[in-house]
Amino acid sequence: MKRINAGDSDPDFIEELDSSSFTGGFRGCYTCGTCTAGCPVHRARKDYDPLRIMRMLVLGLREEILRGDMIWLCSDCYTCQENCPMEVKITDIINHLKNLATRERNIPLGVATQEKLLKDQGKIYLIDDFDNKKRAKVGLPALPPMVEEAKELLKKR
Amino acid sequence: MRYGLFLGCTIPARSRNYELSARAIASRLDLEFIDVEGFSCCGFPLEASDEMGAILLGARNLCLAEERGLDICALCSACASMLTKTAYRLDSDQSLREHVNKELSKIGKEYKGTIKVKHFARIVLEDIGLERVREKIKCDLKGLKVATHYGCHYLKPSYIYEGFDDPQDPLTLERILEAAGITNIQYRRKKDCCGGPVLLSDEEVALTIAQEKLTYVKEAGADCMNLVCPFCSLMFDANQRGIETQFGSEFAIPVLYLPQIVGLAMGLSRKELGLNLNAVSTKELESALEAEALREDRGGQ
Numbered sequence: 001m002k003r004i005n006a007g008d009s010d011p012d013f014i015e016e017l018d019s020s021s022f023t024g025g026f027r028g029c030y031t032c033g034t035c036t037a038g039c040p041v042h043r044a045r046k047d048y049d050p051l052r053i054m055r056m057l058v059l060g061l062r063e064e065i066l067r068g069d070m071i072w073l074c075s076d077c078y079t080c081q082e083n084c085p086m087e088v089k090i091t092d093i094i095n096h097l098k099n100l101a102t103r104e105r106n107i108p109l110g111v112a113t114q115e116k117l118l119k120d121q122g123k124i125y126l127i128d129d130f131d132n133k134k135r136a137k138v139g140l141p142a143l144p145p146m147v148e149e150a151k152e153l154l155k156k157r
Numbered sequence: 158m159r160y161g162l163f164l165g166c167t168i169p170a171r172s173r174n175y176e177l178s179a180r181a182i183a184s185r186l187d188l189e190f191i192d193v194e195g196f197s198c199c200g201f202p203l204e205a206s207d208e209m210g211a212i213l214l215g216a217r218n219l220c221l222a223e224e225r226g227l228d229i230c231a232l233c234s235a236c237a238s239m240l241t242k243t244a245y246r247l248d249s250d251q252s253l254r255e256h257v258n259k260e261l262s263k264i265g266k267e268y269k270g271t272i273k274v275k276h277f278a279r280i281v282l283e284d285i286g287l288e289r290v291r292e293k294i295k296c297d298l299k300g301l302k303v304a305t306h307y308g309c310h311y312l313k314p315s316y317i318y319e320g321f322d323d324p325q326d327p328l329t330l331e332r333i334l335e336a337a338g339i340t341n342i343q344y345r346r347k348k349d350c351c352g353g354p355v356l357l358s359d360e361e362v363a364l365t366i367a368q369e370k371l372t373y374v375k376e377a378g379a380d381c382m383n384l385v386c387p388f389c390s391l392m393f394d395a396n397q398r399g400i401e402t403q404f405g406s407e408f409a410i411p412v413l414y415l416p417q418i419v420g421l422a423m424g425l426s427r428k429e430l431g432l433n434l435n436a437v438s439t440k441e442l443e444s445a446l447e448a449e450a451l452r453e454d455r456g457g458q
Contacts, residue, residue, distance in 0.1 A: 021250070040349045044365040072358040075366070076205075077350035078313035082324050091314065098205040107206055110357030114202045118214075122197040125170035135169065138177060138431065141192055143169050149264055150197035153217055154210050156263045 009060035017057065023093045028086040029054045035080035035090055041073050048073040050080045050090055057093070066101045072108050074098075122150030158284055160275075161227035162190035163218065165236040166198050172387040174431030178416035179232050179277055181429045185293050186285045190230065195221050199236040200243065215243030216257050219274070220266040229274045234386035237276040238310035238317070244274055245317040276311055278385050278415055279321055282329055287336035294337055295424035300449045301442075302342045303418060304379035305330045306370070308389045309350050324348070330415060334383060337422040344377035346370055351392040367392040368400045371408045381411040381442055383418055390414065394436045411439045421446065 017023045035050040036042050042049060048070060056065050065071065074094045081091040101107065107115075117124050123146060125131075132142045168176050183190055196218050200211035218240060222229050231237035247254045248270050258267050275283070281290065312324040322329040327348070331341040352366030371393060374382055382393055394412035401407055412435065420430040421443075432439045 022246070040346075040352070040366050041355060041362060043369075044352075044362045045359065048362075069358070073355060073362065075309075075350050075352060075354045075363075077309040077354075078324075079309075079348070079350070082313055082315060089314075095205060096208065099208050102206040108358045111206055114357070115206045118198055118203055119210075122214075124166035124198060124202055127169060131170055135173065138173060138428075140169075140173060140176060140180075143164075144194070147195060147197035149195065150214055150217060153213055153260065153264050157210075157213075157260060 004059060004061070008063065010062040011060055013062040014058070014060045017093065017096070020096075023089065023096050025086070026054055026057055026088050026090075026093060029058060029088055030086065031055065032085060034083045034085060038079045038083050040077060040079065041075050045073065050074070050094070053094060053097070054088065054090060057097075065097055066104050067106055069106075069108075071097045071101060072106075072111070119151065119154050121145075122147030122154075158187060159189045159191055159227060160230035160280065161193045161196075161222045161225060163193075163196055163199070163222075163229050163231045163233075163236055163240065163274075165196075165231070165233045166202075167387040167391075168232055172390060172414075174417065174434035175232055175387060175390070175414045177429065177431035177434075178414055178420050178425075181425055182416045182420050182423060183277075185423055185425075186281070186289055188230075188280065188285060191225065191227055193221055193225060193227065199231070199233075199239040201235040201239040204239065211239065212243050212246065212253075212257060213260055215240050216247060216261060216268045217264070217266060219244055219247075219272065220261065220268055222272050223269055226272075228272050230277055230280055231274060232277050232385075233388075234276060234308050234311040235388060237274060237279075238313070240274040241317045242314070244270065244272075276385065278311070278330055278333060281333055283321065287332065290333065290336045290419065294422045296422050296446070296450060297453065298337065298339045298418075298422045298446060300340070301418075301421075301446060302340050302378060302380045303334055303383045304342055304344050304374045304377060304381075305334065305347070305383045306351065306374075306389055306393065307348065308384060308386045311385055330383065330385065333415065334418065337419045339418060339422060342377050342379055344379065345373040347373075351386075351389040353388040353392045363392070364396065364400055364403060367396060368404050368406065371397065371400065371410060372406065374410055375408055379410065380445075381413050381418070381439070383413060383415055385415050397437050409437065411435065411437050411442050413439065 200214035
């Protein structure tokens with residue numbers, strides 16, 4: 001078992017997440033482990049452990065959470081969140097942690113690629129003439145290739 | 158009854174069978190779909206790396222529907238969840254709403270909170286009603302044993318969905334099949350995820366999760382799977398052959414979208430339902446159903 005160094009704890013990190021209505025409430029976690037028990041990813045890969053993420057969060061281990069790849073294994077299935085007896089929004093929190101990790105440039109290639117596609121065309125898949133021909137063939141209406149206004153909205157920020 | 162049809166990214170490009178069958182049964186159920194020009198991605202794929210960007214994309218789509226005075230019908234569960242969650246957050250967080258509206262004003266839009274987002278299946282259940290579904294059934298499919306996969310975002314997070322189904326014991330999709338005269342069967346791990354979202358970070362884990370579920374569906378003796386999300390379909394239908402090779406297993410389980418199954422019970426053709434576009438062949442399933450119908454006809458004479 002690894003020793004936890006109190007010096008690694010970042011109280012501002014705990015406070016920042018706990019003060020948001022969307023991610024707050026994780027201090028209520030009493031380590032029952034219901035989250036991990038129901039987690040489909042944990043069954044396939046034991047080192048993925050939502051309870052561990054919640055404990056790391058309560059202890060303020062910002063660097064360890066945001067630099068590791070654990071959070072990126074969450075499948076976003078919401079099983080842990082729905083099962084949590086303390087109603088900790090575990091999945092919403094992990095999703096927010098993924099955002100914070102992205103800012104530290106910790107992001108899987110596939111997720112980064114999706115983000116680029118969306119910002120370049122407003123959609124994941126470009127609908128080209130070939131697609132529209134196939135759509136027409138089965139009687140489906142044509143669609144525009146990309147959505148300029150959505151691109152603009154994301155760029156103007 | 159009119160709804161703005163929200164197709165999202167994956168369905169028009171990769172799941173035309175879902176779009177075709179949904180449009181086909183909707184027209185029989187007097188549900189009119191309006192194609193709203195300018196809908197973009199729902200925002201879901203951006204949620205993990207740029208939450209605010211995802212909310213902005215979602216909010217813009219909601220604005221387009223508001224301008225047309227239309228509620229939104231989403232076919233994809235991720236789209237349904239992203240758009241519903243966006244509306245929920247904008248309706249419950251005034252400062253978020255102000256920020257989002259400031260950004261939207263740059264493209265001349267404002268979110269007002271005047272419309273509702275629903276998944277197609279929820280509309281069938283709540284707006285059309287099961288009685289109407291029953292009236293349209295022409296073929297007896299009680300011999301068809303179907304294992305329903307609810308997936309995740311059709312039901313969760315439950316705090317955005319006003320209790321329309323129970324994620325701990327979901328029933329809505331099976332109630333629709335039951336109304337169409339189809340036999341629902343139960344299997345282990347029914348509530349589990351398809352594994353799809355993990356494809357981007359660990360393909361082996363994603364395929365292991367899907368493989369486990371296919372194993373239990375097979376064990377339960379299902380003739381096919383029923384689902385309502387293009388990502389779940391990708392895992393169980395498009396990836397089924399690959400999973401069989403990788404894990405040395407044999408499934409050959411047809412994976413149909415809910416409107417494809419209901420459409421079969423309505424007597425619609427394989428072309429109308431896009432069954433020719435499914436990855437795992439549905440031909441054997443269709444012939445078995447035809448043979449059974451013939452047998453029953455003869456038995457009745």
